[in-house]
Amino acid sequence: MRIVFFGTPDFAVASLRALISSRHEVVAVVTAPDKPAGRGQQLAQSAVKAFALEHRLPVLQPEKLKAPEFLEALRALGADLHIVVAFRMLPELVWAMPPMGTVNVHGSLLPNYRGAAPINWAIINGEAFTGVTTFQLQQEIDTGGILLQKEIAILPEDDFGSLYQKLMELGAALLVETVDELASGTLKAHPQPQQTDDLKHAPKIFKADGELNFSLGAEAVHNRVRGVSPFPTAYTSLSGKTLRIFKSRFELVDEGQPLPAAGTYETDGKSYLRFAATDGWLYATDVQLDGKKRMAIADFLRGYRF
Secondary structure, eight states, X not given: OEEEEEEOSHHHHHHHHHHHXXXXXXXXXXXXXXXXXXXXXXXXXXXXXXXXXXXXXXXXXXXXXXXXXXXXXXXXXXXXXXXXXXXXXXXXXXXXXXXXXXXXXXXXXTTTTBSSOHHHHHHHTTOXXXXXXXXXXXXXXXXXXXEEEEEEEOXXXXXXXXXXXHHXXXXXXXXXXXXXXXXXXXXXOBOOOOOOTTOOBOOOOOXXXXXXXXXXXXXXXXXXXXXXXXXXXXXXXXXXXXXXXEEEEEEEOOTTXXXXXXXXXXXXXXXXXXXXXXXXXXXXXEEEETTSOOEEHHXXXXXXXX
């Protein structure tokens, strides 16, 4: 099939790489316009654009997806199918254009975790499993008919960074399988369940979502650390400065065992720094203080004076 690929960050690159290695033809790539970045504010390409140019694929970078000149260029490509991986919301003029519509890859087992940050919230909520879904795009976000799904375990040592990498590769493989089956006519979408109150959602993650609330249980605080590491990163206050926590572990105490006020810290000054939660302790094991480098807790404690 002739495919136009829509994507911007590195998560989408794995899917684009898999497609160009398949029997299908990627006739063009649509990605975000170059944006100023870094101290010099020089224009920077998206990860998808850089990869596309390396592989000599035509690149379109529309400011507006409803612009007549963009829509005309898109129609001229004669695509059978559009594919979207980590791109902004498409207008119906775009997603309904090709004969076979538009397929999206989403980093959750839909219908749960619709939204911009499914990987983060699955970890924050302490899920044991997640996965990837390919589905047909329609107007309401992440609600189209499901094509294929693949499940994966969330390991205790997983954080957002490691699970992101796993789902990126899993999604790429599932996408090629989806396109192959669509091309052969053997795959039909099945509708998602209607909206219900018990569905879990995945709104966009902001810096403020990394602030630790020690009035929760120790495991919940630990999962928050995992769910926002390495970005935007969990943080708390230590002697008036911001302490970012990249890795942690937790320890529950016996019911009835006294604990200091939530958020109180204890340390031996050598090997551990821990914060009280409602039912145990959060041990910070990989940290960064304002103005300092990221380091293991023993190295941090060696140089810090409480």
